[in-house]
Amino acid sequence: MGAVVLGAGAALMLPEWLRAHALPLLAGGALVPALGMTLKVRLDRWDGPHLW
Template structure:
């Protein structure tokens, strides 16, 4: 049996990584509030950003090889990057203050 991933299954794996990263990112944001879990909030948030960004980027690259992305897909992709960058900037400010 051939274990090679098809392009569609690779995209699904990237979607899963992106979604998992978004979930971990959300958990990290949720951990910022409770004082008892605040110590691990920024590392969890950072892990979520990394995993979500990796999955989102892989999915975008694979889909771009298959077809030209629609304008709203590109817009959402770059909006997500802007929000991730803003979150990362906030994290840096929290760590340095």
């Protein structure tokens, strides 16, 4: 929820500066959570001994 509020506030305060970087920010914002979820699912499905 905090990331949503931060992103909305930045979008309201910095529209001209963010417009030039909109596509890289959008791609990064989609890629990072997708990568994290993929890695979490792989760890959850791994049948080996836990590392801790």
